[in-house]
Amino acid sequence: MMDLVMTERHHGPEPSTQGLIDLTTTAPVARDLGQWEQALALVALSRDKHAYQELFGYFAPRLRAFGIKMFGNEQQALEMVQDTLLNVWQKAALFDPSRGCASTWIFTIARNVRFDMLRKKQSRKDDISADDLWADGDYPEAEDHQTQKWELWLITEKLAPHFAALPPAQRLVMEKVYLEEMSHQEVSELLGIPLGTVKSRIRLALDRLREALDESER
Amino acid sequence: MNQSVNHHPSISLLELYCDGNLSAEVALLIATHLDYCPHCQQLRHDIEADLGAQLVAAPSGEVHSTDWLEMMNNIMAAPQLPPAKPAEQAESNISIGGYQFDLPRSLRRVASKRSKWLSMGGIATARLPSGEPHHASLLFIDKHTDVPLHTHHGLEMTLVLSGEMVDEHGRYVPGDLIINSPDDTHKPRNVSDEPCLCLSVLSAPLQFKEGLTRWLNPLQRFFY
Numbered sequence: 001m002m003d004l005v006m007t008e009r010h011h012g013p014e015p016s017t018q019g020l021i022d023l024t025t026t027a028p029v030a031r032d033l034g035q036w037e038q039a040l041a042l043v044a045l046s047r048d049k050h051a052y053q054e055l056f057g058y059f060a061p062r063l064r065a066f067g068i069k070m071f072g073n074e075q076q077a078l079e080m081v082q083d084t085l086l087n088v089w090q091k092a093a094l095f096d097p098s099r100g101c102a103s104t105w106i107f108t109i110a111r112n113v114r115f116d117m118l119r120k121k122q123s124r125k126d127d128i129s130a131d132d133l134w135a136d137g138d139y140p141e142a143e144d145h146q147t148q149k150w151e152l153w154l155i156t157e158k159l160a161p162h163f164a165a166l167p168p169a170q171r172l173v174m175e176k177v178y179l180e181e182m183s184h185q186e187v188s189e190l191l192g193i194p195l196g197t198v199k200s201r202i203r204l205a206l207d208r209l210r211e212a213l214d215e216s217e218r
Numbered sequence: 219m220n221q222s223v224n225h226h227p228s229i230s231l232l233e234l235y236c237d238g239n240l241s242a243e244v245a246l247l248i249a250t251h252l253d254y255c256p257h258c259q260q261l262r263h264d265i266e267a268d269l270g271a272q273l274v275a276a277p278s279g280e281v282h283s284t285d286w287l288e289m290m291n292n293i294m295a296a297p298q299l300p301p302a303k304p305a306e307q308a309e310s311n312i313s314i315g316g317y318q319f320d321l322p323r324s325l326r327r328v329a330s331k332r333s334k335w336l337s338m339g340g341i342a343t344a345r346l347p348s349g350e351p352h353h354a355s356l357l358f359i360d361k362h363t364d365v366p367l368h369t370h371h372g373l374e375m376t377l378v379l380s381g382e383m384v385d386e387h388g389r390y391v392p393g394d395l396i397i398n399s400p401d402d403t404h405k406p407r408n409v410s411d412e413p414c415l416c417l418s419v420l421s422a423p424l425q426f427k428e429g430l431t432r433w434l435n436p437l438q439r440f441f442y
Contacts, residue, residue: 036274049294056290061278078285086293100263104270111238111269119242127347128242132327133235133249 036102037095044092046213055102056085063110070114080117084110108134162212170205173198223255223393232258236265243352243419246324247377247395250417253322254393312415314342314358319380319415332356341365343418357416359383359408366405372421374398376406381414383407 039055042048060081067077087109095105112130119129166174176187177198184202188195227235227248234240235248252259308326312319314335321329332355333345340360348354357376359365376396383390385406390396398404408414 047294052294053290056286056293058278059273060286060289062273062276065276065279066273078289082289082293085289086296089293090296100267101270103274104263104267107270107273108266110273111236115238115242122349124242124347124349127331127349128246128328130238132324133242133245135249135253135323 036106037097040088040092040095040102040105041097042213043089044095045210052089055088059088059106060085063106066110067114076117080110080113083113083117087113162209165212166205166208170201170208173201174205177202223251223257223391225388225390225394225396226255226258227251227395229261232261233265236262236269241352243346243348243354244375246328246346246354247375247417247419249324250322250377250379251393251395253324312356314344314356314415315340315360315413317413322379325379325417329356339363346417348419351421353420355418355420357418359406359414359416361408361411361413364405364407372400373419374402374421375419377417379415379417381408381412382410383414383416384409 036055036058039048039051042051043055063081063084064074064077067080068074071077071080084106088106091109095102112134115130115133119127163171163174172191173187176182176190177184182190184195184198188198191198231240231248235245238245240248252262309330310321310326312321312329315337328346331347335342335344335358340363342358344356346354346356351372356379359381361381374397376390376398378390378392378394378396380392382392383406385396385404387396387404396406
């Protein structure tokens with residue numbers, strides 16, 4: 001396998017779209033688009049067990065099949081499934097729908113878990129780990145990032161009614177940021193309030209939405 | 219230096235990388251290339267999106283309901299917030315030959331585990347943690363310095379991290395990936411006024427072809 005790759009010569013930059021077109025046209029049709037992204041959002045937002053069950057029920061058997069293909073045995077495959085889906089449960093808040101699909105995110109977690117399992121088996125886990133090889137560049141933990149991803153969630157049916165019930169000052173800021181897509185700085189200037197106040201109102205509103213959603217789930 | 223990366227990994231190599239099917243040392247080399255190359259970074263996203271879509275589209279196989287329920291309940295009993303990441307003991311730069319080099323993200327942790335630098339002439343090498351059949355190291359080539367002409371049984375992969383170098387086939391700048399198969403005999407040189415730092419991955423010892431160096435086993439051990 002390696003030999004085939006090795007002897008391949010390397011030319012200058014390839015026409016930038018050549019590979020892209022092939023890949024995207026073979027992608028499955030966009031049925032259920034958004035379903036898994038929403039489920040992840042609900043898990044992150046309110047530890048929504050129902051949403052997690054949907055994710056688990058769909059991905060667990062598929063990850064198991066993937067793992068058996070990779071490891072050649074069920075025991076390790078299931079270990080990989082468990083570790084991957086535990087990560088999905090615990091780190092759902094790190095998923096950012098603006099940077100890729102839920103399926104991509106879950107696939108990359110599974111790949112990294114598998115890589116580290118194999119290295120551990122060779123007692124080489126500390127040498128080079130998945131963290132070194134696959135940057136989380138797709139999911140930077142920048143300050144504003146935490147709030148950006150709410151954009152998608154706000155338009156989901158579950159959140160919309162609670163959005164309307166926010167205190168007016170918070171709702172105004174939320175509308176400017178999430179519906180009119182203004183930056184925090186722009187909102188600060190428009191409303192004549194400090195930047196810090198914009199940010200704190202957003203945090204408060206998000207907290208309130210989280211609570212409202214928790215209660216509506218009960 | 220504002221020169222763009224010109225020598226990229228092939229699509230098939232990127233696919234193996236995204237799939238997690240490369241050896242750790244070769245994957246490290248590709249990861250480091252990506253740190254320099256937005257073009258391949260974009261390809262990586264596309265390949266990963268495609269692999270994710272394949273996972274979604276895969277048949278679910280047989281049903282194993284009992285196992286699943288227990289696993290799922292165990293998971294949901296776990297706290298949701300991830301534990302804080304342990305502080306990284308990574309270094310963002312490295313000193314050798316009287317120069318200091320910035321390290322790309324992918325190498326920061328690994329480079330902190332390097333062995334001691336071995337120096338010879340204007341060349342120095344420090345081994346990175348790696349195992350059979352591959353061997354990864356940092357390679358320093360001082361300004362106006364040649365690496366002795368050599369060939370290899372296995373594959374030699376080199377990624378320029380800083381500075382530049384030339385060989386019979388071209389000129390290489392940071393981010394450029396050079397792959398030499400066992401058939402290639404080549405002589406990399408740094409003809410510039412700046413020092414050059416590379417990441418080197420070998421799959422077998424080098425063999426030196428020229429004059430005295432041919433008989434110098436230590437030189438071979440030096441590089442491998």
